Amino acid sequence: MLFQFSSHSGLLLPFVLWGLVLAGHLLVKAWRFGTLPDGLLALLLLLNVLPVAQWMLGYAGWYDSHDGYSTTMFYVPWQPWLLWGPAFYLYFRSLTNQEFTLRKHWRHLLPGLVLVGLYAGAAGYDLVWSRALHGQALPYHYGTKGEAANLLDYLSGPANWLGYALMLGYGLATLRLFRRYRRYLDDNFSDTARLRFRGLRDLLVAALLGLVLWLSFDVVNRAIGPLGYGDYWYAYFANGALIYFLSIVGLQANFAAITPLRFEPEAEEAPPLAGASGAGATAVAAPAPAQALTAELAATLVPASAEAAVAKAPFEVPTTPPGESPEAPAPVAKVAAPAATLAPELHPWRDKLLALMADDQPWLEPELTLAELAYRLRTNTSLLSHVINTGCGQNFNDFVNSYRVAEAERKLQDPRLAHYSLVGIALESGFNSKSTFNRVFKKLTGRTPGEVARPKS
Template sequence: MVVVLVGLIISLLFSLVNIAAPLSYIQVWYSFLATGLLIYYLSIAGLLAPYQPAPALHFQPSSSTEDAPDSEAAATPSPAVEVLEPSLAGDAAEKAPQCSPASPRHAVLPTDPDLARWAAKLTRHMEAERPYLAPELTLGELASQLRTNTSLLSRVINTCFGQNFNDYINTHRIAEAERKLQDPRYQHYTLLAVALESGFNSKSTFNRVFKKLKAATPSEVAARLNL
């Protein structure tokens, strides 16, 4: 960029001088010489670029307690993928939820420690930041928050939690709605207000998801919780 800028300045100076006092053929020739040298330099620099050492990249973790991703995530094209630190691997694996067919939200295959670490990290993020409260949350946005890619995140949710992305997020929204239905501070809220406060964007979606995941309507669950 510096060389191109210098070349533009030289051409501009020759043009200004030529306007003020017309240059001879020999004098104008030096302008073409400067342009040729610029093109020659850029060509050589382009040919040598693949052989230049790559600059060191330094990634900053989002918090001191978060573990970093596996090598597979680092190899996937992603603008901000963390690097796994061996010192954190043991602690993260210990915090990873265990496999339990009866509890798909906490089902992790112990044979894949990398996925288990990501499952633990995802669980912590969901509990601390509660991104599911955003009605328009997408897989890409959640992956960006975790500083990984959608392929890895989708694999973690499918494998470790036994759900697709929509069901996984809606499970947290339903749990949030149940907490609000039991909270005295929300007793004066309508079911629509509870749905909107829990991350749903409409009452119809709230009812449909509630029926799917709880086999009951929100009003039935609300009556049962408030007995």
């Protein structure tokens, strides 16, 4: 295989090899296990590898060999920008919803697929029809480039600019989805740190900044004067670094996505599910107003035993002076009083929820979800989310974490636990990590755990 090593080709080679190896591994995994995120991550890697590979092979002598290597350079869509934006959007959708399929969304890839089809058609016409079947020599670039490939050169400029526009449009759309996805996490999960995919958001921002870099090169090339291959090389090197970035955050995101996620932005404004009585109902991020639930409907959902349920969670966090042992064995959270907008027929559900939180203490489970809590209450996630949001004035994440913070404050003031580290207090209070503990504690109390006065052991 022809490959002329130089500083320009050699420095790009590791990016290309790593991207190809990892993309191949992900494609095999996607085929064996049917994991769509792995397949789309492999596609994203290949889309980043292609332009870097073009510049690497160019510096490795493929354009100047005037043989089959040169021919290859003219019939591969090395600049697949039309696919990058849609592919990243679909990848994010597949990560955040395990039920997501391409069946209804493949049209997002249509512009890029048309470009790939044009290159395939050009190769078929020039190399098969004209050269192989009719024996005609290829007329361009020392007999290595045909008529159809030459016509594609006129389309490359407009196709690239359209690709830049799609990258910008889909990038901004995906960033908006990130914000809605964070609300979905807060409404359905008590521990969201692993599922926020911050690395992917940072990658998308980096890609959009890279888009600005590409546009700057094109503007300079057109307005000031033609740039040389060496000038463009730095942009391709930066694109190669993006391959490593994508590999790291993509693998982390794919691993985190084993948690069942059902983020459906199209259903975000749907009303609460009526009549369901199990945790199998789909979680909805933004329930409709309480007026949508009639008294007759709520009566069918409220169990008879709930009418007599009494909230057992007080509304203030007790404090115990240092040196004294607290008498209350369980923490109490700052739960908001019933909001005026909560329908009266839903108050028993609020009482039953608070009783469950006080008696069973499910908040001690780090991975507690809205669906699991709804299952214990024998209701659906939409109604429970509505009760928490409207009846307690919090989203699910803050609601559960308020109990954990109250428990942590109690333990921090307990002289019997003075020998516990902050990590130990966090784990004993239902938190999954010290970083989450510090962030949530600061958010809900305005101070860090280390600022809480603790009794001496």
